[in-house]
Amino acid sequence: MTVKKAILKITAGLTSQFPRDGKSQIAFAGRSNVGKSSLINALIGRKSLARVSSEPGKTITVNFYEVNEVFYLVDMPGYGYAKRSPEQKRKWSALTDGYYTKDGSYGTLKAVGQLIDLKVGATENDLNMMEWLSESDLDWFIIAAKADKLNKTERTKALDRLRELVDGVDIIPFSALNGEGKDEVWGRINKVLLDN
Numbered sequence: 001m002t003v004k005k006a007i008l009k010i011t012a013g014l015t016s017q018f019p020r021d022g023k024s025q026i027a028f029a030g031r032s033n034v035g036k037s038s039l040i041n042a043l044i045g046r047k048s049l050a051r052v053s054s055e056p057g058k059t060i061t062v063n064f065y066e067v068n069e070v071f072y073l074v075d076m077p078g079y080g081y082a083k084r085s086p087e088q089k090r091k092w093s094a095l096t097d098g099y100y101t102k103d104g105s106y107g108t109l110k111a112v113g114q115l116i117d118l119k120v121g122a123t124e125n126d127l128n129m130m131e132w133l134s135e136s137d138l139d140w141f142i143i144a145a146k147a148d149k150l151n152k153t154e155r156t157k158a159l160d161r162l163r164e165l166v167d168g169v170d171i172i173p174f175s176a177l178n179g180e181g182k183d184e185v186w187g188r189i190n191k192v193l194l195d196n
Helices: 036-044 088-101 122-135 152-165 180-193
Strands: 006-012 024-030 064-067 071-073 109-115 139-145 171-173
Touching: 024 036, 024 180, 036 064, 036 071, 036 109, 036 180, 064 088, 071 088, 088 109, 109 122, 109 180, 139 152, 152 171, 171 180
Parallel strands: 024 071, 024 109, 109 139, 139 171
Antiparallel strands: 006 064, 064 071
16 A cells, blocks of 8 residues: 555544544554554554554544545554543543444444554453454454564464464554564555455
8 A cells, every 4th residue: 555645634532523424444443552553653654643642541532544535544542541530431432332333433434453462462351342343243353563572482472372362363463663564454454445
């Protein structure tokens, strides 16, 4: 994929702010601080279009990055951050639940890239999200983030553990630091866009 133009089109704190222009959407989900913004920056070849928060869990918005005026990469707010207030948790739940419904994404959500920190492994919140994705009719795949943090033996074991959790789901090792997996993620996105 050649990215000729990429902009932050919409920062939505309310479901009413989601785009209704019919453009395809690829969403990235995962816990706070797993590297969703870093992934988007790596994919579009910009260092800081997607802002990497210094305070995990602080931002509760769905960010829509328009690519080549054709489709959106969607940065979902991170889950599982313990220090959120009950009010913040309610807002997060309403926003994300609202997005994943067909009314919220207006039938344009084509796939979800589920980020898992390869060094940490799947957390309880990750497992809950993957269970939900498995039961949904959405196309989804796993991005094993921060793959550069493990040596070869650790990496093999961590990937094997992930494969045991999700039978038949694509797993792409990824590193924002060295670019590993970037082409594979784009390949998965291109396939989804071409099939829809």
